[in-house]
Amino acid sequence: MEKVRVTGGSPLWTRPEFATIPFCPGCQEPVASEALLQVLEETGLVGEAIAVVGIGCNSFLPFLWKMDFVMAAHGRPPDVATAVKRILKYPLVFTVQGDGDCFAIGAGSTVSAAIRGEKITIIMLNNNNYGTTGGQMSPTTLLGQKTSTTALGRGGNEEGFPAHVAETMATFKGVCYSARTAVNDPASFQRTKRCLRTAFQMQMEGLGLSFVEIIVACPPNRRLSPLETIKWIDDEVLAEFPLGEFKNVGREEMEDREPVEVKG
Amino acid sequence: MVQRLLLQGNEAAGWGALAAGCGAFFGYPITPQNELTEWFAREFPPRGKVFVQSQSETASINMLYGAAATGVRAMTSTSSPGWGLMQEGMSNLANAELPCVVVLVSRGGPGVGTTRHSQMDYTSATRGGGGGGYRNIVLAPWSVQELHDHVQLAFYLADKYRNPTVVLSDAILGQMAEPLEVKALDFGSLPPKDWAVKGITRHQDGQRRGLSAGQGFFPSPQYPTYLDFMSAFDRKLKAMRASEVRYEAHCVEDARLILVAFGSTARMALEATQAARERGMKVGLVRPISLWPFPYEAIRKLCKSAKFLVVEDNLGQMLEDVEMAAGEVHFLGMLARHEPREQGMVFPDKVLEKIEEVY
Numbered sequence: 001m002e003k004v005r006v007t008g009g010s011p012l013w014t015r016p017e018f019a020t021i022p023f024c025p026g027c028q029e030p031v032a033s034e035a036l037l038q039v040l041e042e043t044g045l046v047g048e049a050i051a052v053v054g055i056g057c058n059s060f061l062p063f064l065w066k067m068d069f070v071m072a073a074h075g076r077p078p079d080v081a082t083a084v085k086r087i088l089k090y091p092l093v094f095t096v097q098g099d100g101d102c103f104a105i106g107a108g109s110t111v112s113a114a115i116r117g118e119k120i121t122i123i124m125l126n127n128n129n130y131g132t133t134g135g136q137m138s139p140t141t142l143l144g145q146k147t148s149t150t151a152l153g154r155g156g157n158e159e160g161f162p163a164h165v166a167e168t169m170a171t172f173k174g175v176c177y178s179a180r181t182a183v184n185d186p187a188s189f190q191r192t193k194r195c196l197r198t199a200f201q202m203q204m205e206g207l208g209l210s211f212v213e214i215i216v217a218c219p220p221n222r223r224l225s226p227l228e229t230i231k232w233i234d235d236e237v238l239a240e241f242p243l244g245e246f247k248n249v250g251r252e253e254m255e256d257r258e259p260v261e262v263k264g
Numbered sequence: 265m266v267q268r269l270l271l272q273g274n275e276a277a278g279w280g281a282l283a284a285g286c287g288a289f290f291g292y293p294i295t296p297q298n299e300l301t302e303w304f305a306r307e308f309p310p311r312g313k314v315f316v317q318s319q320s321e322t323a324s325i326n327m328l329y330g331a332a333a334t335g336v337r338a339m340t341s342t343s344s345p346g347w348g349l350m351q352e353g354m355s356n357l358a359n360a361e362l363p364c365v366v367v368l369v370s371r372g373g374p375g376v377g378t379t380r381h382s383q384m385d386y387t388s389a390t391r392g393g394g395g396g397g398y399r400n401i402v403l404a405p406w407s408v409q410e411l412h413d414h415v416q417l418a419f420y421l422a423d424k425y426r427n428p429t430v431v432l433s434d435a436i437l438g439q440m441a442e443p444l445e446v447k448a449l450d451f452g453s454l455p456p457k458d459w460a461v462k463g464i465t466r467h468q469d470g471q472r473r474g475l476s477a478g479q480g481f482f483p484s485p486q487y488p489t490y491l492d493f494m495s496a497f498d499r500k501l502k503a504m505r506a507s508e509v510r511y512e513a514h515c516v517e518d519a520r521l522i523l524v525a526f527g528s529t530a531r532m533a534l535e536a537t538q539a540a541r542e543r544g545m546k547v548g549l550v551r552p553i554s555l556w557p558f559p560y561e562a563i564r565k566l567c568k569s570a571k572f573l574v575v576e577d578n579l580g581q582m583l584e585d586v587e588m589a590a591g592e593v594h595f596l597g598m599l600a601r602h603e604p605r606e607q608g609m610v611f612p613d614k615v616l617e618k619i620e621e622v623y
Contacts, residue, residue, distance in 0.1 A: 014472075047465030052330070062474065063482060068461040070333045071476035073356050076326040079318070083330030083338070084461070086314045087288055091463045109326070112319035 010037035012046060014066045022060045026226025028216035029125055031183045032192065033061050035214075036096075036123065039196045040067075045204070049092040050084055052077040054106065056098035057131045075106025078113035081120040092200055094121040100130050100138040103165050107139075110169075117174020117208045121199045124165060124211070126180075127218035128237060135221030139163040142240055147221070162240055169211040170247035176208035178247040182215040182238065184230050191243075198248065207249070215241060267446040273437040276408045276444050277341065277367050278303035280415030283448040286365075287336040288314035290327035294343045295379040296435040297369035301341060321346035325353030325366075332362035333475045335460030337419050341367035344385050345376055348393065354428055355394025356477035363422035365415060366400075367431045369438040380607060381435035382598060383527060386581035389430050390556040399501055401429040401508060402555040404526040408442035413449060420451040425504055432555060434577070436528040436609070510553035511562055515541060519548030521623050522566055524586050525575040526552050529610060533575045536615035545623055555582070563589035573622055575615055594622045 016022075023030050040046040049067055053059040055074035062069035072080040077095035085093040095102075102110050102124040110122060129147050130136040136149040140162050144153040154162075170178040177199050181192040192214055199210035215237055219229040271279070277300055281289070289308055291301035301317070308315040314331070318324040324340045331338035342350060347368050357364060370385040372378035389402045401421050403414040411433055418429040461473050476482055480493035487493035514537060516522055525533035530551040540547040550566065552559050563572070567590035574583045575596045587593050596618045602611030 048463035050461050050463060059478070060482075066464065066472055068463055068472050069474045070330060070461055071360075071474070071478055071482075072326060072329060073352055073477060076322075076329075076353075079323045079326035080330030080333070082316065083288065083290065083314075083327040084334055086316065087331055087334045087336050087338075088462065108319060109323060112323065115319075116316075 009034050010041055012037040012041055012066045013064055016064050023057065024218075024220045026217055026219035026229060027057070028183050029057055029061065029127075031189070032125055032214045032216050033065075035183060035189055035192045036196055037065065039193050039200065040092075043197060043200060045092045045200060048090060049094070050088075052081040052084065052093065052095045054095070054097050054101040055132070056101050058096045058098055058101075058125050061096060075101050075104070076109055077101070078106065078109040078118070078120070078122060082113055082116070082118045085118065085120050092121075092204060094123055094200070094203075096123050096125065098131065098138070099124055099126040099128070099140040099165070103139045103163050111172075114169055114172035114175050114209050114211075117172075119203055119206050119208065121203050121210045121212070122169075123196070124213045125216050126165070126213050126241070127216045127221075129218060129221050131218045131221055135218070140165070140241070142236060164241065166211060166213040167246050169209075172209075174208050175211060175247060176202045176249050177210035177245070179211070179245040180213040180215070180241060180243050182233065182243055184215070184217070184233050188243070195245070215243075269444050269446060270441055271408060271444045272299055272439060272441050273408045273411045273433060274299035274369065274439070275303050276412040277415050277431065277433070278307060279444070279446045280412035281339050281365070281419075282307065283412070283446065284416040284419040285337050286313070286339050286419065288331040288338040290316050290318050290324045290331070290338070290340050292318050292321050292324050292342070292346060294321070294346045296371055296438050297341045297343050297367070300367060300369065300438070321349040322353065325350040325357070328364050328366075329353060329357055329360070329362060329477075332357065332364040333360070333461050335457035335462075337365075337423075339365045339367065339415075341369065343369050343371050344373045347385055347388065351388070351393035352395070354392065354400065355396060355398055357428045358392070358394075358398035358400070359396075359479050360475050360477045361426040361479070362428070362475065363419075363426050364428050365418045365422055365431065366428060367415065367433060369433045369435065371435055379435065381528070381577060381609070383434055383529060383577040383581070385432065386555065386576070386578060389432050390558070398497075399504070399556055401425070401427065401504060401557070402432050403429065403510075404432045404553060404555050405437065406527050406530045406551065408437070408440065408444050411437060412444055412446065416449045417451065420454070421508060423454045423457075425500055427500065427504070432527065434528055505557040508554055509557050509559050509561070511559040512551040512553060513562070514549040514551070516548035516550060516566055516570070518546050519566075519570050520546045521573060521619060522548045522550055522570045523573050523575055523615070523619075524550045524552070524563065524582065526555060526582060529575055529577050532610055532612050533615055535612035536619060539612060539616050540619050545619065547619055547623070552582070558585045560585070560589040567591050571622070573615075573618060575610060577610060594618070
């Protein structure tokens, strides 16, 4: 049974070193973060967890967490997490990245970590634009979506088509788990927690790279109110990006992928 | 026990890293440093140490960043075009104050350049090619033995200052074989790496550790403002300038003309110096071992009695540093290579000719 916290958030939030909490009204990154922190608290993994973030609004988050963290360059968290995990071996190592960080500037790092089957978890917060820099087009911007660099709306011929990252990650043999979730209502919040728990369990069992994409709202850059942004996610974003688990392989299946013994 | 081996410079760097207690290496193939990466691929996994062949030099330097954040001694190596790709990472390592070592086996440039020997990366190594005013300590070995020794010194200096350190090798040093004494060098004690990430339950004080390449941007208890960080960074740079200048001087006491050369080219310059002495000319040599911090003061003192000839395998990069320190400075560069071919080196007799010209 889910443990429901009636008052307050996770005790893993800590007092910020900033003057104010640096998130816009209606931003769902703190909501996704709350799901993450609740999972860490419930699974008892926080003591040995190391978060790796890149650049973007999400890079503010670990400054607000009672947890060790490393902040890296834009797009490079999978490389940094690879080294941390390979050296220390014991901890839960996860990245928190935006969709630009994870699959535009950092696409090479993300895909390469998947190819190598690094025993890390990549959490991609997908808000369909570059939030921190003022709402420019990102790889997951919808067709027709207006951003500050697609003033007339994203057109497929000129600007390409939305990238389906969770589905793409599922195609790599080194990836044991890939899911897309959202935090647009209480039920999806609970589903997000289940997905994160599964992803972390698989990492700790050493099965491979686990990936969770979380759709989050970015109202100011969408030029919509918080509630209108959630309605837009319900009606349009989820139509383009269906929620669900695209890969969830068991230990036996991953063990079949063990490299064959090399004679020689 | 001292182990004596006949080894290439590239492999000597690997043995030096092992002697220094390096625990992780990340590398991407590029000529002329491949023997170095291959050495780690061969020697590290059987010893339980980490080797990863990365997908790019950009990845190598960021893996190095992650490794250094755990407190382990970690290293990468590359050559000139890869060095270009690593500059953002070098800047971030400097900002996050993460100690690590990069062995740069330079080749001809700019751009893809050639795989032949050159000293074309002097400026980018000593000035810092990434964003924002940081400096790398740069050591310039001139022999296979020194490559081995300097990698160990580089790890010590990196830890001492929490700053990346570069060992600037080149295609000649990397590829040539010389006798090597493999031994661990002791440079003294270092403070514990209490700042490394491990997970909060593994810290004695139970407090979290956060390592960020955004120091100055994000307020921290240590550096509440950007200026607090810049002041501390300035103190660090000044401390390195004050304490880490290294050079060798040969026959400079009575010299009328002093050659300044580093790395493999200093070997040619020394031979020419000796030949000039045999001809009765008062010629000396200064070999900067730390290219940053550069031995300005030593050269400034000598310039009262001598003029200078800079010898280097490029179009004149260290030349600018010598000009900053000294009065009359002449230059002999790669265009004066002995053989008018791509592979030619600056030979001692070319240097001697120039000595006779400017003496």
